[in-house]
Amino acid sequence: MTRWTLADVPDLTGRRALVTGVTSGLGEVTARELARAGAEVVLAARDPEKLDAAAHAVRAEVPGARLVPLRLDLADLSSVRRAAEEASAAGPLDVLVNNAGVMATPYERTADGFELQLGTNHLGHFALTGLLLDALVASGDGRVVTVSSHMARSVRGVSLRDPRDPGARYRRWGAYGQSKLANLLFTFELDRRVRAARLPVTAVAAHPGYTVTNLVHNGIGRSSPAPVGAVAVAVTRLVGQGVEQGALPQLRAAVEPGLEGGSYVGPGHPFELNGPPVLVSPPRSALDEQQAAGLWRVSEEATGVRYP
Numbered sequence: 001m002t003r004w005t006l007a008d009v010p011d012l013t014g015r016r017a018l019v020t021g022v023t024s025g026l027g028e029v030t031a032r033e034l035a036r037a038g039a040e041v042v043l044a045a046r047d048p049e050k051l052d053a054a055a056h057a058v059r060a061e062v063p064g065a066r067l068v069p070l071r072l073d074l075a076d077l078s079s080v081r082r083a084a085e086e087a088s089a090a091g092p093l094d095v096l097v098n099n100a101g102v103m104a105t106p107y108e109r110t111a112d113g114f115e116l117q118l119g120t121n122h123l124g125h126f127a128l129t130g131l132l133l134d135a136l137v138a139s140g141d142g143r144v145v146t147v148s149s150h151m152a153r154s155v156r157g158v159s160l161r162d163p164r165d166p167g168a169r170y171r172r173w174g175a176y177g178q179s180k181l182a183n184l185l186f187t188f189e190l191d192r193r194v195r196a197a198r199l200p201v202t203a204v205a206a207h208p209g210y211t212v213t214n215l216v217h218n219g220i221g222r223s224s225p226a227p228v229g230a231v232a233v234a235v236t237r238l239v240g241q242g243v244e245q246g247a248l249p250q251l252r253a254a255v256e257p258g259l260e261g262g263s264y265v266g267p268g269h270p271f272e273l274n275g276p277p278v279l280v281s282p283p284r285s286a287l288d289e290q291q292a293a294g295l296w297r298v299s300e301e302a303t304g305v306r307y308p
C-alpha cells in the first residue's frame with residue numbers, strides 16, 4: 001500500500017453509500033467525502049434536527065451533493081428495522097459504513113434492554129447489516145465497513161451471556177472494549193460467511209487511532225466528575241489527530257477497489273494512534289472463530305435478525 005490520501009478516493013458516481021453516525025466526527029467527514037466523490041449518500045442519524053444540520057454542512061462543502069436523510073436509532077431495534085426497510089426499498093446499496101458509536105457510558109440500556117455500548121456499537125449494526133444484506137448483494141459488489149478501535153485490544157474476549165443480563169459488575173471501559181472487539185469478530189465472521197455463500201459482498205474493518213471528535217466529551221466527559229471529564233477532553237485535544245486525518249482509514253476501507261475481505265485498515269504510525277491509513281493487524285482475539293460463532297448466535301438471538 002502506498003501513502004493514501006483523499007486524492008485517492010475514486011469517482012463514485014452511480015454508487016450508493018449509507019453511513020451511520022453522520023452528525024459529528026468521523027461519520028460526518030466520511031459522508032461528506034463519499035458525497036464529494038459523487039456517491040449518493042444515505043445520511044443515517046437518530047436526531048432529526050442534527051440530521052438536517054449534517055445535510056446542510058455537507059451541502060455547504062459539496063454543492064449539489066446527493067444526500068438522502070434517514071432516521072436511525074441504533075439503540076432501538078424497531079428504528080433499525082424501519083430504517084433498513086426504507087433504505088432497502090430505494091434499491092441496491094454499494095457501501096455500508098457502520099460508524100456510529102458511544103464510548104465509556106455509565107450503565108444504561110437500549111430500548112430493547114441491551115447494555116448501551118454493546119447494543120449501539122455492535123448489536124444495532126449487526127441487525128442493520130443483516131437487514132441490508134440483500135441490498136448489498138443486489139449491488140453486485142457490496143462492501144461493509146465496520147469501525148472498531150484500538151480499545152478492542154484492551155479485553156481478552158466478549159461476554160456471550162444475554163446482553164440484557166447486566167452481569168455482576170459493569171465496567172464502562174471494559175464494555176466499550178468488548179463492543180469494539182465485537183465489531184471485529186463480526187467483520188471477520190461476516191467475511192467468512194459471505195465467502196462460504198459466494199455472495200458478492202466484502203466485509204472489512206477500520207479504526208481511526210486517536211482522533212479528536214465528540215466521543216470523549218459525550219462519554220466520560222459528561223458522566224465523570226467535572227475535573228476528570230475536562231482533563232479527558234483536554235488530553236484528547238492535545239494528543240489526538242484531526243478528524244480529517246482520522247477518517248482516512250474508514251474512507252480507504254470503504255472505497256479502495258479490490259480491498260480483500262477481512263482487511264483491517266488503521267493509521268500507520270507507531271502504536272497506530274495517528275498517521276496515514278494502512279493495513280494493520282487485528283488483535284489475536286478478533287480471529288477466534290469460536291468466539292465469533294458464539295457472538296453471532298447471541299446477536300441473532302438478541303436482535304431476532306437472522307442472516308440468510
Ligand SMILES: NC(=O)c1ccc[n+]([C@@H]2O[C@H](COP(=O)([O-])OP(=O)(O)OC[C@H]3O[C@@H](n4cnc5c(N)ncnc54)[C@H](OP(=O)(O)O)[C@@H]3O)[C@@H](O)[C@H]2O)c1
Nearest residue numbers: 021023024025026073074075100101149210211213214215
Ligand atoms: N475518536 C476516536 O479517537 C475513536 C477511536 C476509536 C474508535 N472510534 C470509533 O469511531 C466511531 C465514530 O466515533 P466519533 O469518534 O466520530 O465520535 P462522535 O463524534 O461522538 O460521533 C458518534 C456518532 O454516533 C452517533 N450515535 C451515537 N449513538 C447513536 C445511536 N443510538 N443511533 C444512531 N447514531 C448514534 C452520534 O449521534 P448523536 O449526534 O445523535 O449523538 C454521532 O453521530 C465510533 O464507532 C467510535 O467507537 C473513535
